[in-house]
Amino acid sequence: MTSLKSILAKVFAKYIFNKVQKWANKPLETQEQVFHNLIKRAKNTAFGIDHDFKDIKTHDDFVKRVPIRDYEAIKPYVERVVSGEENVLWKGKPEYFAKTSGTTSGVKYIPITKVAIEAQVNASRNAILLYIHETGKSAFVDGKMIFLQGSPVLNKKNGINIGRLSGIAAHYVPNYLQKNRMPSWDTNCIEDWDTKVNAIVEETVNENMTVIAGIPSWVQMYFEKLQQKTGKKIGEIYKNFNLFIFGGVNYEPYRAKFENLIGRKVDSIELYPASEGFFAFQDKQNEKGMLLQLHSGIFYEFVSVEDFFNENPKRITIKDVKVGVNYVLVISTNAGLWGYNIGDTVQFTSTKPYRVVVSGRIKHFISAFGEHVIGKEVEEAMQEATLNTDIRVSEFTVAPQITPAEGLPYHEWFIEFENEPENLSVLAEKIDMALQNQNSYYFDLIKGKVLQPLKITKVKKNGFQNYMKSIGKLGGQNKVPRLSNDRKIVEVFSHLGLIK
Template sequence: MLNFLKKTAALIWAGKHVRKAEEFKRNSEKKQEELLLSLTSAAQKTLFGREHDFENIRSVKDFQKRVRVSDYEALKPYIERVKRGQANILWTDVPEYFAKTSGTTSGSKYIPISKEGMPFQVKGAQSALFHYIAKKNNADFVNGKMIFLQGSPELEEVFGIKTGRLSGIVAHHIPQYLQKNRLPSWETNMMEDWEAKVDKIVEETENENMTLISGIPPWLIMYFEKLTGKHGKKIRQIFPNLQLIVTGGVNYEPYRDKMEELLGGPVDIVQTFPASEGFFAFQDDYTKEGLLLLTDHGIFYEFIPLEEYGKPDARRLTLKEVELHKDYALILSTNSGLWAYSIGDVVRFTDKKPYRILVSGRTKHFTSAFGEHVIAFEVEEALKATLEKYPAQITEFHLAPQVNPAEGLPYHEWFIEFEKEPEDAELFRQELDNQLRKRNTYYNDLISGNILQKLQITRLKKYAFQEYARSQGKLGGQNKIPRLANDRKIADLLEIDKL
């Protein structure tokens, strides 16, 4: 009876939530401008607001004239003051949390999360589940066990502000009605050694009625491989009632074939787009790749055409100005005190009614040693098309330029860890090159003009990418290995494990 009541309640809540969400889907453009003005009004008396004349902002154009696009380095002087416990610097109070992330030029980054911003981190995930329940008219998973592969929930304090990984912070806000069904144990989640942690998670979950599993694809695969290796069975045999996998952090598509093989049967997938700076989007239509952009979650969005990003006169577009299937650098202003902040992600719109996006790359992750500016979306789509023609299974890959080869012209070098290799490696290589040429005209011109030779593939040993992550202290959690680089820092380390 209790299970029936929980399922019925979930269906009712989900239906109400989705009906309410229709309003923001219809009025996103208008609501976005209203949101920006409410944010600047709230922050008028902050140090940042006074320095940028928030008091006289009456429109988006006013805001854009006063506030330049910034990155973490630009906001760091303000954040350092916030870290010392000073209020009214970027937002009206000190943050409730700092989400600590690893940076490249800045060392660790401390992303503020205000008491106004934190609820939206949780609501984004809840909304993704409510949409799933309503669209599928199925809430069976609420009666089983749920696992969230995440970082440690242990938080430190920085001048009284609780600080930790975002996934660890969110663990403190899991609704009470889900806590009883949640795995792994708190003690296991606190473990820092990722491999030991996954082994313990396997031990705690292998005999449970798992119905929902959440995590980023590389670490879901690691968990699933340990389970299948231990039991000699597919995941659906181990967890026959597994209904839903919620994933985010990276594009799911390149991992789909590997996941499907490990699962051994149908499981619904919901893709999400969370980050320390906010919960931006989730998949609400399971027949499409696009993710619903959350335009009413305390975040005002701007979009810079990727080809203009970094230029002083770059256009800053609002929702009503974007075009479909073009790449834009994502810029945020939030109710946690980030202002015209470049998060580093590149998105493209797949729909405008409602607005849906795909993450197509990173502003700093590209290959352009020869002026081609190849981005993640292009290489992932090229690889997907190649795999459809010449079936193989890929665990992970990395693309880097080879500028000074021992002989011949320069080329793109793909480091690929195959789970199953293609029957004809040479045809696979040629097709991959052709598919990339179709998607990037600059790359095609370089090949046609004999500036570059066709791409080369370097095959890697099994677990090569795990070994690389371990060597860099980035095994587990939300750590992701860049798939594209404009240098050979990662490539040179991967070469250790080539076949």
């Protein structure tokens, strides 16, 4: 028998679908309106005054006055906000700071205003409602839903709440979902991840779970613990589980593993949220890419990756983007980020409507498990671990090992030594600790037993030179990527017999 809640969900889904279609079918007008609203609202802020917002009428005006900035460049303004100053980047003070792991900047504080968090919550909701509208499936609203996320406990600084984005979002669960939502508030507040997942397993194992959401690496850990406890496939434990919602990392490397753990295929919805804004969500089950959120208080600019490091890279709006081109994503938001480079690269899969896939980072990185490790961090970890030793490293690169023959996944460091250490495991431990100290996401993954500490694999003498020669990039300005988010480089190493 169909429940009233399930029927109402379909009605609401149709209403939201129609609202989304209105702006999706008028993309240029929608973004133009967002742009002018942002400029108007912020023209009397410190940033707006410094950058002559009162004289900005067009995108060209904006480009002339507001350069592309990363966090390090906008940090002086953010620090003023953190210290309690009002009307700096946006009117008044932000409602929250999302605390994230920094790269060159240490801890980053990303401002989130009330309208910005509401846009985030609405986008998450709309992703589910558009799925209901497309598929007609709504029975899952009567079951339990779990969102594996950070602790909702917030700290306060100068009257502003500080926490992880997922923890902040936990405070905005709609009333009609409160009874369905799991885990309990107390369990969600557990800081130690291993303890938390064990508690979630105990709370949920006998429930009618219909929707499960989270970063794939965390959800995989939850599934494995459920399987250890029951000896059953996830699909047997949760017979009505048919929708997996994910974001943060590429799901494809996990898909086969997930389907084996579940015992069958389930529908999935991909989201593209970040502390800086909720940029896109999958709106169609059989279309590649996610619908770009053009009506969420975010104005988008794009710079071709090939052009990005030039002195004056060309900044374009959605009007001029092309399908299949790698673009650096630049945003201006109703949380007071202006011409802000979040570091992601995207490709458009469609321009009617505008859909994107995340293609990577503008710099090399590893984030196979959501850790966001960058080149600077691995280089400094290696430097710190070999300081005041006789160890000399000719070259190295790092790759994720997602599916080891046994045990947990890990980062694999491929190192060519000029002078080898007496004890490889001691060096590995030192590097791992140095990396954990720099990157809080990596630290959480190790502590939460999602990853095991890194492993070192030795590369033969001149191995890296032979690799670069094999791909036609020996010498000149060509460099071996310090790290990558896949194992393509090390597959070549193996094929060429370059590993000891």
